[in-house]
Every structure is written in C-alpha cells, then in structure tokens.
Amino acid sequence: MSPSRPKSNYFVSNSSLSSLEYAVEREMTSSSLARHRRWISQFKVAYSQTKPFPSPPSISSTAGRHNADSDVPSGPPPIRVSLTGSAGRGVFATRKIGAGDLIHTAKPLVAHPLLSSVHHVCNFCLRKLQRNANANADAHRATFCCKECERHSKVFHDVEMQADWSDFDKNCRERGLKYPLLVKRLACMVISGAISSDLLDILQPSSLSPHMVTELKEGYSLLRKALVKSSITDEQLLFLTQEWYTGVLARIRINAFRIELVGGYEDLLSLAAACVEAEAAVGNAVYMLPSFYNHNCDPNTHIIWINNANARLKALRDVEPDEELRICYIDASMDHEARQTLLYQGFGFICNCTRCSSGD
Numbered sequence: 001m002s003p004s005r006p007k008s009n010y011f012v013s014n015s016s017l018s019s020l021e022y023a024v025e026r027e028m029t030s031s032s033l034a035r036h037r038r039w040i041s042q043f044k045v046a047y048s049q050t051k052p053f054p055s056p057p058s059i060s061s062t063a064g065r066h067n068a069d070s071d072v073p074s075g076p077p078p079i080r081v082s083l084t085g086s087a088g089r090g091v092f093a094t095r096k097i098g099a100g101d102l103i104h105t106a107k108p109l110v111a112h113p114l115l116s117s118v119h120h121v122c123n124f125c126l127r128k129l130q131r132n133a134n135a136n137a138d139a140h141r142a143t144f145c146c147k148e149c150e151r152h153s154k155v156f157h158d159v160e161m162q163a164d165w166s167d168f169d170k171n172c173r174e175r176g177l178k179y180p181l182l183v184k185r186l187a188c189m190v191i192s193g194a195i196s197s198d199l200l201d202i203l204q205p206s207s208l209s210p211h212m213v214t215e216l217k218e219g220y221s222l223l224r225k226a227l228v229k230s231s232i233t234d235e236q237l238l239f240l241t242q243e244w245y246t247g248v249l250a251r252i253r254i255n256a257f258r259i260e261l262v263g264g265y266e267d268l269l270s271l272a273a274a275c276v277e278a279e280a281a282v283g284n285a286v287y288m289l290p291s292f293y294n295h296n297c298d299p300n301t302h303i304i305w306i307n308n309a310n311a312r313l314k315a316l317r318d319v320e321p322d323e324e325l326r327i328c329y330i331d332a333s334m335d336h337e338a339r340q341t342l343l344y345q346g347f348g349f350i351c352n353c354t355r356c357s358s359g360d
C-alpha cells in the first residue's frame with residue numbers, strides 16, 4: 001500500500017477465532033451473513049493452515065529489552081468486525097478499553113523484508129539480526145534469526161530457493177516496488193500447499209490505474225518465468241494467472257503495512273537516524289484482522305511493532321463499548337490537504353473524520 005499504512009496472519013490466537021466468528025455472526029443479518037460466510041470460513045482456513053511467528057527467542061541486550069508477546073492479554077480480543085455506515089467493514093470494541101491497553105496482537109499472513117534489508121533482518125519475522133549476514137556467504141541464502149523461524153519459513157522457503165529471482169528482484173529494485181515481493185512469497189506458499197490461493201479474497205481490493213496495470217503485467221510475467229524455469233510443475237502453477245496476480249496485488253496495495261520496529265534503545269537511535277537519512281522500515285506485511293481497521297486522522301488506536309513483524313494494536317485513549325476502533329493510515333502530522341490527497345490517491349476515499357471536517 002503506498003502511501004504505506006502506519007508504516008502490516010497468522011493472527012490472534014486460535015481461541016480468539018470462535019469469539020471473533022461469534023461477534024461477526026451476531027452483527028450480521030442473515031443475508032449479509034451468507035455473503036460473509038465465505039470469509040468467516042477463510043479465517044478458519046488461515047488459522048489452521050498458517051503457523052504463527054514463533055515467540056522471540058531469549059531477548060539479548062542488543063535485540064531490545066521488550067518482549068513483544070510478554071503482555072499479550074489472555075482470552076478473546078474485545079472486538080468484533082461488522083459493517084460501518086460509510087466505510088465498509090470496521091472493527092468495533094465489545095467492551096470498554098482503557099487508554100494504553102493492548103487490544104490484541106496479530107501475526108502476518110505474509111511478510112517480506114525490503115530488498116535493502118534482506119541481509120539485516122530475519123527473512124521470516126523481520127527481526128533485526130544481531131550482526132549482518134556474512135557478506136561473503138551465499139547471496140541467495142536467506143537469513144533467519146533462529147531455528148524456529150527457519151522451520152516456520154518452510155511454508156515458502158523451499159519453493160523460493162528452487163527459482164532464480166534475479167530478474168524479478170531487479171525489476172522491483174529498479175522501480176522501487178515492494179508489494180510484488182509479497183505476491184511472490186504468497187505464490188510460493190500456495191505452491192508449497194501451506195495456504196489456499198484465495199486466502200486474501202476476503203480483503204478489500206484497491207482500484208488500479210492503467211500505469212499500475214502495465215507495471216503489474218511485467219511483474220506477473222517475471223514471476224511466472226522464474227517459477228516455470230524452476231522445477232515447479234505446470235499443475236502446481238495452475239492458480240498463477242494474471243487475474244490471480246492482479247487480485248492479490250490490488251488487495252496487498254490497500255492492506256499491507258510498512259513495518260518499522262521500535263525494539264530497544266539502538267532501534268530508537270536508528271529510527272531517529274532514518275528519519276533524516278533513509279528508509280526506517282524493514283519490510284512489509286499483510287495481516288487479517290488489522291486489515292479491517294478503518295482510518296481516522298485523529299485515531300483512537302495505533303499499531304506498533306516491537307521486535308518483529310508481530311503487530312500490536314493498542315488503544316490511544318479510552319474507548320467505549322460499540323465505539324469503532326480506527327487507526328491512522330498515514331502520517332497524521334501532515335496538513336489537511338496533504339492527508340486528503342494521500343488518502344484519496346492511496347486508498348480511494350475522501351476522509352470526512354472530525355479533524356478533516358473542521359479543516360484541521
């Protein structure tokens with residue numbers, strides 16, 4: 001998604017699913033429920049077929065002092081997904097939530113490091129590596145922060161390793177594209193049998209400009225070529241049509257999060273440096289539940305990443321039961337006109353939040 005959302009399942013826990021499903025069902029009329037049954041069942045598929053990022057290994061002083069999962073509340077998250085009046089589906093509080101409370105965590109459906117970060121972060125969870133991967137090591141070998149991430153990455157890594165991605169990556173690098181990398185990873189996950197090719201269908205797609213469609217055709221052709229040249233069979237590639245590629249990219253564009261880690265003191269310093277020097281992000285990821293959060297320029301919720309791509313949704317102020325939880329997709333410090341332009345060009349809507357309505 002560019003402009004990137006606050007610069008993102010594997011998901012919440014399994015136990016949360018039943019309560020989420022219950023909350024969704026309770027809110028829907030029978031006809032809208034029928035329409036949404038498909039995505040409810042896809043929640044189940046995704047929950048059962050994808051593995052969550054593992055808990056971080058023991059925290060070292062250089063990796064930061066926070067344990068991203070240490071204060072994860074137990075039990076189902078206090079939210080439900082239902083239709084809003086004017087912004088499609090949204091996430092609502094089911095009870096009072098206090099300012100600063102952790103609402104829920106979410107693990108990526110798919111994550112990928114930026115090409116400039118591949119040797120600096122874990123190829124699975126995007127955790128910063130203690131030391132950069134050995135520059136002399138095989139440039140094609142992915143790096144992982146721990147054995148567990150290496151094991152979990154089997155859902156895409158074995159397939160990724162069979163193909164030569166140099167042309168595909170070169171195209172992304174030259175054009176500054178990051179979302180095709182997520183599509184490539186998803187395609188490898190489908191080929192390995194870890195996910196179904198329609199996993200992202202429940203997410204809202206963005207519309208694509210003619211320029212994007214042209215760019216996309218090239219990305220599709222390079223992806224297909226790389227896989228066809230490898231030992232992947234024609235049968236395994238049946239799903240990989242241009243229509244599939246376009247549908248996935250259109251959903252990623254509007255639902256992906258740009259991940260900036262705020263681990264420890266060192267990360268804070270590098271973030272500060274990145275503000276003036278270069279890219280602060282380490283990668284991009286798509287989640288399920290966080291994709292249903294709508295935008296507000298004065299949000300009551302925010303999403304943060306501490307040590308890795310596991311997202312944490314936190315309340316910024318007290319939230320009442322049934323109040324919609326909204327995050328800010330863009331840099332809220334921009335002026336009114338810049339925010340409106342970015343939201344319209346990136347997400348296709350005109351923001352009429354209280355702040356925008358007052359011209360602030």
Ligand SMILES: C[S@@+](CC[C@H](N)C(=O)[O-])C[C@H]1O[C@@H](n2cnc3c(N)ncnc32)[C@H](O)[C@@H]1O
Nearest residue numbers: 087088089204254255291292293294295347349
């Ligand atoms: C990430 S999705 C959010 C979930 C989405 N409403 C759904 O039904 O899946 C982003 C899309 O939601 C809608 N949206 C989000 N915030 C909005 C807002 N403040 N006003 C109008 N539409 C909004 C826009 O269509 C936007 O492209």
